[in-house]
Amino acid sequence: MKQSSLSLLCFCLGYLGCFWFHISMAQNATNATTDPSEVSALNSIFQQWGAQSVALWNISGEPCSGSAINRTNTYPDIKCDCTFDNGTTCHITQLRVYALNLTGRFPEELLALKYLNVLKIDKNFFTGPLPAWIGNMSALTLLSIAINAFSGPIPKELGNLKNLNILSFGSNNFSGTLPPELGNLINLQRLYVDSCGLTGEIPSTFAKLRNMEVLWASDTPFSGKIPDFIGNWTKLNELRLQGNSFEGPIPTNFSQLTSLNSLRISDIYNGSSSLGFIKNLKNLTDLVLRNALITGSLPSDIAEYPSLWILDLGFNNLTGQLPYGLFTMSASLTHLDLSYNYLSGSLPPWVTSTAQLNLVVNNFIFDSSNTTYVEVTLTLLLTTTTSINEK
DSSP: OHHHHHHHHHHHHHHHHHHHHHHHHHHHHHHOEEOHHHHHHHHHHHHHHTOOOOTTTOBTTBSSSTHHHHOOOOSSEEEEEEEETTTTEEEEEEEEOOSSOOEEOOOGGGGGOTTOOEEEOOSSEEEEOOOGGGGGOTTOSEEEOOSSEEEEOOOGGGGGOTTOSEEEOOSSEEOSBOOGGGGGOTTOOEEEOTTOOOBBOOOGGGGGOTTOOEEEOTTSOBEEEOOGGGGGOTTOOEEEEOSSEEESOOOGGGGGOTTOSEEEEEOOBSSOBOSGGGTTOTTOSEEEEETSOBEEOOOTTGGGOTTOOEEEOOSSEEEEEOOGGGGGOTTTOSEEEOOSSEEEEOOOTTTTTOSEEEOOSSEEOOOTTTTHHHHHHHHHHHHOOOOGGGO
16 A cells, blocks of 8 residues: 555656646746847848748747747748757757748858758749758758759759758759769658659669658659669658659569558550569559550459559550459549550449549450440540549
């Protein structure tokens, strides 16, 4: 009984101690002030970009106040850490200027924000090159500058940012190739380089990026063989290589990517592939291998992909009949495109109920049980407006 009471007393004291600690931290945060050099840099950056500080976090001229410390999101937005110097000094750790139609360049004043770990300035009209000194922003874990008008080469110094988890510079006007130095970003988990303007091959140094979970590289004229080292990125759950200039075949070791949810590869040339490599990819939700020189037949175990809701294998060289398992997937599949192949045999009885369906230009048999498909297909081709790439 005494032991039980003692345990209860310790628990209560611990709880009260934790409570007063948080109260003390909150009071310290309200008394802390932002590093003056960072205040000056932030004001200069906003002036160059034509941005305005937000009253929710710039209370009485103190940037690290209000939503900057209580985690409410606004745009433009900063976040601060006010635990320095016994809770008397705040440093800016996050800067988000998202979709505000701002103009300007990548200002050198950003270097004064030495504690900045998140920089997100997507969907604006920023121009000019990325400077080499960006490699000195060593605290960054997230750098997202997508959907702007940046130009010039990607500086090799970007490879110095060893703490990066997320790097996004898609939808810009860059030129040149991917620097091999980006292979040094071994903590990188997400890389978005779609529509970025770069050319050339994916560097072999990228083989070191074993923590990669998402790679979007579509609509950029990358060339050469699809790197087989991607098959060793076993944490990968999204891979998009569409609208590139890659040469096939699709590496067979992609069969090791059992964490994949989304696989989209299209528009490759030279070197056909079968669908054998998807045998173990049972977590797929969307599989798009369009115009990818796919040969052979559809997998007989297609029904063993319970989460699959998009299947697009259009514009390939598939032959044979539709596997029986495909006839049982009407509940899960919402988009099925097998058009422009050499498939034959009968059609599933549910062709009239699938939301997005395209089976045209094949060798299917039309009889009294499926002639309705002709009308459905014509209606589908005339009225479907949702692109698979918008999903």
